[in-house]
Amino acid sequence: MRHSHALQVGPVAFRLGSEWRQPIEALKQLYAGYPAPDGPCDFTVRLEAETPWRRWLRPAVAIRGDYTLPDAVPMALAHGLLAAEMGMNLQMALGQKRYLLLHASSVERDGKALLMTGASGSGKSTLSAILGEQGWRFMGDEFALLDMDDGRLHPFPRAVSLKNQAVLVLEEIVGGDRFGPVLRNTPKGTIRHLRPNEEAVARMREPARPVLILFPQYGRGLQAAVRPVGQAEIFVRLTQASTNYVALGEPGYGALCRLVTGTPARAIDYSSTEAALTLIDGLWGEFA
């Protein structure tokens, strides 16, 4: 393809190709400092014109690759970086078969990992990004990779995808040069990507043992609270948070059982970042 770039994120290597220059340039800038793959790539992502003339005329970026969703809606070229990110997510969701993939964020401290999962808007992504700036090692905000053999979590520190209010929160904390361009009017509103800090990138090949699972829930005016969650519920919620649980069959089931039975879990309600951080601090002291 005309423009391309290869990227190592945790244990996974991507090859990205594009018919346009812009998405690849944006990607190179956002992922500056990331290592190049030291061997073949796990997945290929292609950003192609939906039809030949859509390369120039109202450019429409179709997200394709080793794995492709047949009915995916093409994106505007201005959102090319987002298309590249979605393309990598798609390969992982459909093609990753080595790790049990959990739609969750994770951070690490003292070799132990905190796993946070929840619906979109729960704040798991924002909280992991904030913790990553406050003494924790950021491991990932989108996917946590559970090793089915030894139960450890592998980092997958892609750029954090910040949405709407979360952009402002992180802009307060982090310096400007780690942010990608502001992408307005995407299907998910305003999005701005944040490159994880140097430590997160330098230690991207270092797995950690999960010691606490949290299900955060954000709500305006929601009373700060910690609630127990039964193991059956944790199990079901994690199967729903996994994109490849069914495809992995028995090994995936076994790995998830071990994670659920071996890791304490709590649901937390919060209405402000401070409240959430206080709760996390307390629970970490209790369980880690």
Add this chain to the structure above:
Amino acid sequence: MRDAALLVAALREPRSAERLGAGEWTSLISMARAESLMGSLAYRLQGLALPEKVERLLEDARNDAEQVRRQALWEAEMARRALAPLGVPVLLLKGTAYAAAGVSAGLGRSIGDLDILVPRESLGKVETALLGAGWEWVKEDAYDDLYYRRWMHELPPLIHRERDRMIDVHHTILPLTARSTPDASALIADSVSLESGLRVLSPPDMIVHAAAHLFADGDLAGGLRNLWDIDRMLREFRTRDGFWSSLGDRARLHQLGREVSRALRLAEDLYGTPVDRRLAGRRASFDRLFKRRLLARNGWGQTTDKPLRLAFYARSHWLRMPPLMLARHLWTKARK
């Protein structure tokens, strides 16, 4: 990487892969995934001295193929249970058949829908039994439904409401409107029973079906995979007594002699398959185009050679139905 020759070379001569660089591996993997040959390739390259990263990717592909196989066999068992009370022969076709029969073409093979074949006169009963066991219609379109029932060799696809898996119920192996008319009752009469009670086509008929699927139906999409099936089966079955002559007989019986000969020639050309010279026949001028079409994929996994692909797409419709009917079909489809 302008065409899929790299993939064909790795399948044909696995040791050639030991010399590949990182970039070539990435291309090879993308092509193999695009052609649904990743699992087959992973088994083919097993045991070679390969870079650690490659070894991991191939191991993942083998594990995945094993899971795909297990799911496919389970789905076949579900259909068997649903249809057992009817007492009609149920034949597995294509990928599930290879897996169930334990033939080497099944090793690492991708398997999508469950394809079965039943006697045409039992279609109604079979349909009712499947609907009663949790399968549902996928298409709710009157024209498509009627089209399938009147002209196709299968029922409109059904999907299971809980397991989300599709089943294609065939009563023969080519559309009724195709140029050739295979002898469906002979397919069933010669079929082989498995331990489960399910049946598979006899070895020569398996190959005839694969050749029909490749050259008499469809636009050759996924053709490298189908031709690989044929290569594996020919290598496995050719040592049996009288195999080549019975393959020739069955091909003639099903009016698919031309397709089988072409399959033999192309398998020999691309995969180095040992074939019977007389049955393969002389090289035809179109062989070159078929070969180019089969290889029309680049190192990014993209399809190439648009005009040729389009030509084969047009051919697939041409083969499928007579001109007047084709015109009417396209007209109806376009108005929807």
